[in-house]
Amino acid sequence: MKVFYFGYYSDVDNNRKTAPAADTKMDYIIESLKCFSNDVELLSFCYVDDKSNILKKYKGYVNEKNGIKIRYFSSYSSKYRVIRVIGRLFTWLEQKKYIKEHCVFNDSNIIIYHSLSLFRVYKLLNKYKKKYTLEVEEIYSDVINKEKLRKKEINYLNKGNKYIFPTKLLNDEINFNNKPHVIVHGTYKVEKEFKEKSFVDNKIHCVYAGTFDPRKGGATAAAAAEYLPSNYHIHIIGFGSPQNVKMMEKEIERIKKISKAEVSYDGLLIGDDYLKFIQSCDIGLSTQNPDAVFNATSFPSKILSYMANGLRVVGIRIPAVESSKIGKYLYYYDKQNPKEIANAIMNVDMNDNYDSKKIIEKLDIDFKKDLKKMILSKK
Numbered sequence: 001m002k003v004f005y006f007g008y009y010s011d012v013d014n015n016r017k018t019a020p021a022a023d024t025k026m027d028y029i030i031e032s033l034k035c036f037s038n039d040v041e042l043l044s045f046c047y048v049d050d051k052s053n054i055l056k057k058y059k060g061y062v063n064e065k066n067g068i069k070i071r072y073f074s075s076y077s078s079k080y081r082v083i084r085v086i087g088r089l090f091t092w093l094e095q096k097k098y099i100k101e102h103c104v105f106n107d108s109n110i111i112i113y114h115s116l117s118l119f120r121v122y123k124l125l126n127k128y129k130k131k132y133t134l135e136v137e138e139i140y141s142d143v144i145n146k147e148k149l150r151k152k153e154i155n156y157l158n159k160g161n162k163y164i165f166p167t168k169l170l171n172d173e174i175n176f177n178n179k180p181h182v183i184v185h186g187t188y189k190v191e192k193e194f195k196e197k198s199f200v201d202n203k204i205h206c207v208y209a210g211t212f213d214p215r216k217g218g219a220t221a222a223a224a225a226e227y228l229p230s231n232y233h234i235h236i237i238g239f240g241s242p243q244n245v246k247m248m249e250k251e252i253e254r255i256k257k258i259s260k261a262e263v264s265y266d267g268l269l270i271g272d273d274y275l276k277f278i279q280s281c282d283i284g285l286s287t288q289n290p291d292a293v294f295n296a297t298s299f300p301s302k303i304l305s306y307m308a309n310g311l312r313v314v315g316i317r318i319p320a321v322e323s324s325k326i327g328k329y330l331y332y333y334d335k336q337n338p339k340e341i342a343n344a345i346m347n348v349d350m351n352d353n354y355d356s357k358k359i360i361e362k363l364d365i366d367f368k369k370d371l372k373k374m375i376l377s378k379k
Contacts, residue, residue, distance in 0.1 A: 002039045003375070004103050005030065006121060007113030007135075009044045011065050015058075016046035016072065021301060022137075026113055028187040029135065029164070030068055033111075036372040040068045043098070045118065047091065050077035055087075060094065073098070096124060104128045109375055111164070114157065116140050116149070122156045133375065134160035136170060138298045162374055167320045170297040180374050185324055186304040188364035190357045191275050193310075198280035203233045203262070205281040206314075206345055209274075210302050212240030212248050217287030217316075219251050220338055224285075227342035228261035235281065237266045237274075278309045283348055286315035290336060299324065307356035314344045325363060329356070 009026050010018035026042070033040050048058045060073040073094050076087025099121070103110060110125070110132040112118060125132055136157060141150035157174050163181035165171045171181055199205055208221040218236055225234045236248060252265050269277050278284075284306025299320055306313050307326065315321055317332040333344035 001037050001376070002041070002106070002108035003033050003037045004108055004110045005033065005040060005042045005113070006045065006110065006118065007042070008046050008115055008117070009042060009070070009113075010046045011063065011070055014072075015048045015050050016044070016075065017049040018046050022113065024187055025137070025301075028189060029111070029113075030066075031189075032368045032371050033375075034067065035368050036376070037109075038067075042068060042070045043095070043103075044070055044072050045095065045115075045121075046072070046075075047088065048075040048077045051079045052077075054078060054080065055083055057087075071098070092120065095121075099124060100128075104130045109133070111135060111375075112160075113137075114140075116153065119152075119156055122159060126159055131161040133162040133164060135164040136160075136174060137166055139170070139173065142297075162377075162379075164371070166299040167297055168323060169320050173297055180377060180379055182367065182370045182374050183325075184367045184371075185299045185326065185363075186301045187308070188304070188360050188367060189308060190360050190364075191279075191308045194272075194276045194279050196276075198277055199233075201233075203231050204283065204345075204350065205233050205235060206283040206285055207235045207237065207278060207281040207306075207311075208285040208287060209278065209305070210238045212238055212244040214244075214289075217289055217336065219248060220336060221285045221287040221341060222248070222252050222263050223255055223338035224341040224345065225255050225259040225261040225263035225338075227339045228259070228345060230260040230262075232345065233262040233264070234285075235264055235266050235277075237269050237277065239268045275309060278306070278311065281311060282350060283345060284309075284311040284313045285341070285345075286313060286321075286330075287336075287341060288316065290316045290318050303330070304360065308360050310356055312348050312350075312354060312356070314341065314348065326359060329354070329359060 007026055008018055009023055010016040030040060055078045058075045063070045073091055075091060078084050112132055112134055114134055114136045134157060141153045162179060163175055165181055165183050166185050168183060175181055208218050212218050222234060222236050249265050252263055255263050286300045286303050288300060297320060303313050314331045317334050321327055331344050331348050333340040
């Protein structure tokens, strides 16, 4: 059975604009599709992000990765916006031609990783009454806070025939007619284990890993050190704009002067360095601002990242997490302030029989069964 998977994806360093978190999630969905289909083709809508030339054309090509085809379309770059806009039009004509010739008039399955930039794709498929599955991670008009765009986005999302959602709450928000759907909170993939540990000081090590966007609560997590005893160490690792990184470093220096617990900024870690560091910690902190609109329906991916590496998790009590399949395994705080976070950290039982990796493995098995059943269903 042929499966086409549409989305903004880049598997190599080819200057094509993409989001690493989306690439990771798409890799996992591809892995899940391969459990029941030996013919998966990914159509990447990524374009080259290069503004160094007046005009440069990057030809489309097909790459192969782990047994699947990844098709990249032509992309036009320029330092002039008007040329980039015209170039996107030519790219769309190429994409449209390929979709019509290869995806529409056959019995193949189509899965689309939702993006605001793919409205024209939805419109094309709807025109030819081609059924498709929508993978909806967020309502993006909520993320960018554009109320007028929200109605249009919901309208397009309602036209999907089947859905992949990260939370039940998002299903309730979009899937008014209770069409076939599956829930997958993120990437259910247990990470390889590093035996050696980075810390041998008998302290309880807590880590906030992720963006330094103020809405995500990294600074609040760091400030919790002020209310912890000396046998705790809070680590901050991640990324952000130069301004956000500087603000984080300044906040950590302030907290160091008044806290008994240790707190440190440990930079941006990737690959094995990231995994080894995370696995050396005991507690992962998921401290995003509960008032951010997108938190009502999206699922914090860092929770699964912590669990995939064996950590216990402290997080803000929000419905999307508490009502999830892993909600009962977290330690919650209710108010977004450092003292509340510190109290939740100290309530973590480090001597229970908690095994987050087994939890993730079970979720993986169940999701792949559910996805196969839904995709192969004729409904």
